[in-house]
Amino acid sequence: MSTLPLFSKIISRRSLYLFSAATLAGAATVAATAATVDNRKQYNYGNRNQNNNNKSGWSLFGASSVAAAAPIVHIAALNKDRKIDDYQRIYNKIAEKIREEDEYDGYIGYGPILVRLGWHSSGTYDKTNNSGGSYGGTYRFKLESSDPSNNGLQNAAKFLDPIYKEFNWISHGDLYTLGAVCAVQEAQGPKIPWRPGRVDLPETETPANGRLPDANNGADYVRNFYARLRMNDREAVALTGAHCLGRTHYKNSGFDGPWGAASNSFTNEFFVNLLNEQWKLEKNKSGNYQYDSPKGYMMLKTDYALIQDPSYLKIVKEFANDEASFFKEFASSFQKLLENGIDYPKGAPQYIFKTLDEQDI
Numbered sequence: 001m002s003t004l005p006l007f008s009k010i011i012s013r014r015s016l017y018l019f020s021a022a023t024l025a026g027a028a029t030v031a032a033t034a035a036t037v038d039n040r041k042q043y044n045y046g047n048r049n050q051n052n053n054n055k056s057g058w059s060l061f062g063a064s065s066v067a068a069a070a071p072i073v074h075i076a077a078l079n080k081d082r083k084i085d086d087y088q089r090i091y092n093k094i095a096e097k098i099r100e101e102d103e104y105d106g107y108i109g110y111g112p113i114l115v116r117l118g119w120h121s122s123g124t125y126d127k128t129n130n131s132g133g134s135y136g137g138t139y140r141f142k143l144e145s146s147d148p149s150n151n152g153l154q155n156a157a158k159f160l161d162p163i164y165k166e167f168n169w170i171s172h173g174d175l176y177t178l179g180a181v182c183a184v185q186e187a188q189g190p191k192i193p194w195r196p197g198r199v200d201l202p203e204t205e206t207p208a209n210g211r212l213p214d215a216n217n218g219a220d221y222v223r224n225f226y227a228r229l230r231m232n233d234r235e236a237v238a239l240t241g242a243h244c245l246g247r248t249h250y251k252n253s254g255f256d257g258p259w260g261a262a263s264n265s266f267t268n269e270f271f272v273n274l275l276n277e278q279w280k281l282e283k284n285k286s287g288n289y290q291y292d293s294p295k296g297y298m299m300l301k302t303d304y305a306l307i308q309d310p311s312y313l314k315i316v317k318e319f320a321n322d323e324a325s326f327f328k329e330f331a332s333s334f335q336k337l338l339e340n341g342i343d344y345p346k347g348a349p350q351y352i353f354k355t356l357d358e359q360d361i
């Protein structure tokens with residue numbers, strides 16, 4: 001008789017996380033039945049930590065051979081006690097703090113780095129086994145935050161810290177993604193529909209370092225990377241357009257300079273500049289290559305690749321000429337990025353938040 005569990009289920013204060021063994025349960029078949037209680041959760045964590053270091057998912061008995069082959073299922077936890085108003089309150093807190101602390105980074109403010117945090121905490125997703133992504137909020141562990149790709153993001157995490165403490169019922173994954181949605185919208189970007197339900201997973205679920213892309217690459221690499229996130233060319237180009245926000249910093253990435261003039265406004269300027277500036281590939285003071293323009297703007301190699309590849313170029317031209325089209329594609333791609341790998345039960349609520357301006361705050 002097999003001793004392998006079909007699945008283990010944990011419902012905690014914030015969450016439901018469900019792990020299913022593929023060999024037994026089939027592709028991603030999920031059955032939600034009775035929940036275990038919190039002391040069972042402790043048992044599971046302890047057991048896993050002692051016996052099972054694989055990063056594929058939890059196993060009730062720490063059966064690593066099964067866990068390694070299993071797909072990971074991340075089910076959004078619906079908290080019936082929380083409604084849109086609860087999340088709008090958190091949105092407003094973040095938005096007000098962005099306004100108040102506007103001197104950050106030479107008056108760019110915290111908006112861009114919050115968008116980068118939302119993206120980096122989601123960009124670890126791997127479609128091949130459904131691991132990584134925003135669901136587990138694993139950026140909160142040093143194991144993930146110390147990935148060199150995440151240099152500088154501690155400022156965004158520190159910014160959100162008091163908000164996490166005040167609203168201690170929200171999961172880290174929900175907070176990181178809500179922060180990014182808020183930052184895009186408050187920078188006059190498109191409305192990004194957002195759904196709650198991410199669950200804090202233990203440190204053992206932290207994806208390995210090195211899953212985020214490297215900027216020193218061309219179009220084939222970019223296409224290949226975004227395929228791992230289930231993104232097509234149009235989605236990849238739209239997402240890169242977020243480089244209208246913020247800037248690069250030597251101390252974080254070894255690159256220097258902004259992509260354009262309006263670093264805290266969400267616009268299609270990235271695409272306009274990509275097409276219209278006179279770019280020159282130069283070695284910067286950190287020894288890295290970047291494209292520089294006479295106006296003092298910069299492009300990473302991965303940005304510039306979008307005008308070197310004919311398929312990407314067509315989309316860049318479209319977005320440069322039609323901001324509404326960019327906004328539409330960005331909104332759907334960004335939501336998809338932030339939700340990659342999460343199963344939302346039927347009837348799961350989706351929220352569209354009001355900006356502070358719309359609320360006359």
Ligand code: FMI
Pocket residue numbers: 112113115116119152212213214215239240242243245246247248249250251252253254255300302303334
């Ligand atoms: Fe970007 N980014 N980005 N970025 N990003 C930034 C800053 C930055 C890369 C590299 C890169 C996306 C994709 C990718 C976003 C948003 C998004 C920096 C400078 C680098 C080197 C960091 C620093 O502080 O020096 C790539 C090439 C590799 C990871 C890449 O694929 C995507 C998809 C998004 C969101 C949709 C933002 C807003 C910033 C500005 C951060 C700031 O602090 O100003």
